[in-house]
Amino acid sequence: MDLGNRFGDDGIQWGAILKDAGLAALVALVLALLLFGVRLSDGGGGGLEFRPWWVVIAVAAVFAGRAAVALWIGTRKPASGTALPWFDRAVARLSEHKRLLFAAFFLAVAILPLLPVADRRMVDLATLVMIYVMLGWGLNIVVGLAGLLDLGYVAFYAVGAYSYTLLAIHFDLSFWVCLPLAGAIAALFGVLLGFPVLRLRGDYLAIVTLGFGEMTRIIIINWSSLTGGSEGITGIAVPTLFGLRFTPSPAAGETAFHQFFGIPFGGIHKLIFLFYIILILALLTHLFSERMRKLPMGRAWEALREDEIASRALGLNPVLVKLSAFGLGAMFAGFAGSFFATRQGFINPSSFTFIESAIILAIVVLGGMGSQVGVICAAIVLILLPELARDFAEFRMLLFGGAMVAIMVWRPRGLLAHRVPSVRLGQAPPGALRGGLP
């Protein structure tokens, strides 16, 4: 069913297009007949609801869609049917000014909560998006740079959240102490899990990480004495700003945030404070991975992604290189998990299902593997859209799944995939080389 040449010199070949669309509609009829046409009643009983119109609509939609695609592609030259050269050029041009873009982005985001229009919901949503941006950047190290498909990233997020919570509650440690500890524990967890399995082929690795993700969740659910089982743990304290608490009525001898600054108490202060914490964490993740990409280790990640056999022939230890990416990715998930726990005030296993891993992966894949900007855009679209358009929320995962397939078919490197070289001969690294150009 090659659609490349629907148009000869004689104009539109309606016959071919109709035949093609008709075939597609026939397939759609087979697929839709039972699942669209009949709705099972919930529970037992065998009651059925017949809805023939659904089938008709589905088949008609496929017919029209297929015909439209055929027409649209037919009007273009076969070679450029799927590629979008102008888009590529635009992305490339934007990538040249990456630093500027990022500075602008972080600045804009940083002043967002201070604007008069910012209300609690807005700050809260912005925080949520930043959590996913951070997770996306973390996973990008593993998937985008090192090319290791990790389907159980949420396990490290969970390990971070639970380590943080348990440390904070049992040892009464502050957020700023627990955060690095939780990150370190998550990284350690990543290294321990990764060590035996990182020599596996890419697709086996994906399934095994998926298994690890599920195992982690099952263990959390069943190890009730430690984790509180499916009830989870509540009463996680909010971090303090150099000892200043965000509370309307501080304990005796303590000064609350609003008292210290002599402003009336506002619930939004805490949210804004949390927002800045995640903003800083995300910024750190970004700077770290951008920096790593320019170091030998980061180049080794990319080399291994491109060709493992050639990498080995150059003396790169594949297990060590993969392990470092896996462990560092896990560390950032651990940080994000800690933040998640403290923001929610409670945690339970239902926050750490495979769907979470899938969403984070979708953010990385749709934005463009290895692309830092892509992650931001994808996180904004994938997280904000369902929150703002509630009707859409129901279709969210359906569209995620469909979009992942579509992106792989049309633009496998992701929407905003454009690789900027980590070093250029023209602009050698800082210092040393400037004078030596030919």
Next chain:
Amino acid sequence: MEYFLQQLINGLTLGAVYGLIAIGYTMVYGIIGMINFAHGEIYMIGSFIALICFSILGLSGVASVPLAILVVLLVTVLFTAAYGWAVERLAYRPLRGSFRLAPLISAIGMSIFLQNYVQLLQGARVKAMAPMVTGGFVVTERAGFQVTLSYMQIIIMALTLILMAGFSQLISRTALGRAQRACEQDQKMAALSGIDVDRTVSLTFLLGAGLAAVAGVMTTLHYGVIDFFIGFLVGLKAFTAAVLGGIGSLPGAMLGGILIGLVEAFWAAYFAAEYKDVAAFSILVLVLVFRPTGLLGQPEVEKV
């Protein structure tokens, strides 16, 4: 001893189902070298189609149980196979020759899509069916504990055996089997020697989906409860079975399925039922780390 025997029977039944699904993974892997992550979802769709068919037959007053099962089997296999075909056509075929992770990511996307597709169309709540085939033999009985082998379990095992036998014949004797084996060895050479690779791959997906559909019909009849999420875990375990048996090997898939079924049944019976899924995953990891070729698989030689 009686308890052990009962678990053995239950485990074998479960294993037969895993084995049927595992064949789909193994065949697809053999021919195009990818893990068809959405295969578990195909099984789930098969279960839904089966339940819909049973309900329609129930409403139209078909009284003969064997006839009903036969009709449902046929219809379900056909309709589910269409899904298998469509998935390959839409999500995998355009990706041949794309970069390494592309088919896998596409498969994961497809899996998420199909889960939510069924959830939206049929609702998130559990669907159930009254048992159609009841009764069975009492194998032995002692101290009030009966070891039963239900008719349904007999049907499942017998059908699995028949299908396995048929499949071995198909692969070793027919032109399709030869084409499949040729494509496994070298797609380019197969194409050059006149084999329609696209068609062979499509047929492989059709067959795999057909077997998953049979598994769907059987579990719907036997366990009677389904929802849109069942494909995830069952798919993962069937994949484990395929790996355990040696991915690419048909008898291996069946053997792996039965072993996984037994492990699950015994683990749940003698150890901690809540950790039975962990047991299956642990087997997956252990096999991949220590014996990646599985029990009956051929070693893969790295092409440099």
Next chain:
Amino acid sequence: MSALASPDAAVPAMLEVAHLSMHFEGITAIDDVSFSARRGEITGIIGPNGAGKTTVFNCITGFYRPSVGRIALDHEGGRFLLERMEGFRIARDAGVARTFQNIRLFPRMTVLENLLVAQHVKLMRASVFSIAGLLGLPRFREAEAAAIEVARGWLDRLGLVKAADREAGTLAHGQQRKIEIARAMCSEPKLLCLDEPAAGLNPRETAELNRLLLDIREDYGVGILLIEHDMAVVMGISDRVVVLNYGAKISDGTPEEVRNDPAVIRAYLGEEGDPPETNSRGPSPGRGRP
């Protein structure tokens, strides 16, 4: 190691392959092959298709573990028994670099990045597991600048400085071949193994390749092990030639000796009896582009 009769005993062999055999599921790919290679020399390995040349390479570079035999490498860095080492250690510790029959550059990384990855071990040490690198310490910056200079030197030699910032996968086939050799040399090897470097090159490019290999031998004193189909390359530049057929060694000596060895003529040319050097093939320039 006594199985190897070295014609010039004054220069000890750097690489000694002794009684090497490799079986794949009952098929014997190489059967009791012994030969040696010396530093500062180009040793050619020739043989018809399926003679086991690449398998020998894969054993030396650690991609396959030989069924039987010993592969010893001696240089000032020490003595290494390659048949017992993992592939990346052979490259990293023993100093064996290789290229591949079907070029394996990192296609989406730039040429310069490719050459820097080859200097990973050195740079990694300078970046102290990325910590010095993350902090931007001068120690790392200097090492990086030096590594870039090494890369620039190679690009200069190849006349490819202009291509430094292009994605390696976008270069022409002949250029990729050269870059792959330069990349292998950037890892500062003692032994350079080239798997059919002239495959897909036109006559002009082949001549350039010969020049390059001779220069490398002169300037760096490395031992070069060369698998080649193209007789013009092998006979023209090799100091010694090893001939394999059906997995076994059938001849070993100087190009002149090998050329006149009746066993070689039989294996290579069947009944025709033409001298091997006229057997060179001249692929069209565009052939085999990626």
